[in-house]
Amino acid sequence: MANSETRPAARDKVTRQLRLPQVEPGRLYRQIASLIGERIDRGQFPVGSLLPPERDLAQQLGVSRTSVREALIALEVSGKVSIRVGHGVQILQATPRSDRVGARADPGEADIGPIQLMQARRHVEVKTAELAARNRSKLDLERLRQALAVQARARSVSAPEYRNGDRDFHVAIARAGGNAAFTLIIADLWDYVCKPTFSKFEELLMGPERLQMTAAEHRRIFDAIAAGDGVAARKAMRNHLDAVLHAFSRGLDEN
């Protein structure tokens, strides 16, 4: 065969036609793998769909089927695709679990609106309040007291004491419920509350009267939890979060 002609030509084809990122000399299968991987990430091959047959891919890319197979095996090992004989190669995931820690800073993250956030909190925290009332230990109650004490020192809703105390109070409730998964959820949601976007929003829409109101509402929640009254705790928490939501709405209307 025209090997001495076919092969170099084939590689050039891949390199030029498809603009492989950069280096990765030799190791054709790596070029092919990263190429297909990129297309998957870019959505040109939708998750759940089937890749073209190996034979077709080989022809399209101008390489041998063997090289395509090696590339697919690499993708399979890295978890991007699923290969099943007689059927085909299916795309499993576009974003390959990529991300280590920094991952949470996705661009798609910051788009949680304050209203959405409060609605989610309302749904979850009514539950955590109930759980806390049933399962709280003395240590939990002490933590809640401390959080209240911190917040009591705040002189405005923009004071760090206010937000810190608020966060600690709600996280402590989740923690008191005894379910670490809820604790994680609340802690994560509060990461957003503490973000600049949300903070600005909150400071803008919430009047100074919120300071005492929050204190009173928190107090009612605490009492219900301390009394072990799940129903009262639910109700108190719901009232509290609805009040905050109302404060937001009112602020929006006025502006």
Next chain:
Amino acid sequence: MANSETRPAARDKVTRQLRLPQVEPGRLYRQIASLIGERIDRGQFPVGSLLPPERDLAQQLGVSRTSVREALIALEVSGKVSIRVGHGVQILQATPRSDRVGARADPGEADIGPIQLMQARRHVEVKTAELAARNRSKLDLERLRQALAVQARARSVSAPEYRNGDRDFHVAIARAGGNAAFTLIIADLWDYVCKPTFSKFEELLMGPERLQMTAAEHRRIFDAIAAGDGVAARKAMRNHLDAVLHAFSRGLDEN
């Protein structure tokens, strides 16, 4: 050539001579990869040393060099060996650093128990299912379909297709609800589901029948969401998560 004789004989050779762990029918390269990987772990191939040439390995194992190459590529992708043309294949590490970055493995993280996690999911996802039924767009439905398609290919609950499809399905539902906060919550919870602790637990306690059951339950959820029936979606989701929880409980009782 004597293919109709050579191939089966070759496979038997590998299977018998070297006692491949267990399953993994077909996918010869996987058998070879795990075999070599085990030898590396066991120290038979010292870290830093060179593997025998591909051609030798092929002859020793009674398989083709192609299959050996595919196996080596798999090992290279998973980071166990380094392949250099004209030089050889060098062993990089014996213990493959089990799992990516242990990064998130904070002390306080891993303590979410599977039961707790499922209870939290039950509380939140019943809501997201309802929201999804009310707000889902065509794109959302398409995402759900794709997730179902992925999972439909799983041949066991331990297959990557199963978990990936499962995760995508539930995250897609949260996303369809239109509240990004819920999406964040579900995605975060699923990070734990994908952790080794939970995975092992799940594989241990869930029988193979879960495969079809999950598919059927997911289908019911999907239908309800597609129909825009919030009540049915809630119910279907609750049934599904309760079923999983039951599978856990049953597994715990039996063991």
Next chain:
DNA sequence: AACGGCCCAATGGTCCAACCAATTGACTTG
């Protein structure tokens, strides 16, 4: 019309026999 079994095209899996390309070290040569 619905069900069930059979057949076959499609698709991945494996093998082989070459040849190309990079590396390395031995050998030759100045």
Next chain:
DNA sequence: CAAGTCAATTGGTTGGACCATTGGGCCGTT
């Protein structure tokens, strides 16, 4: 002895062949 040359070694790629599994269509039975 230094530098260049050459050949063996080793991975990289190819095309072609054949096998095993899968899935859907076709057809006969019920």
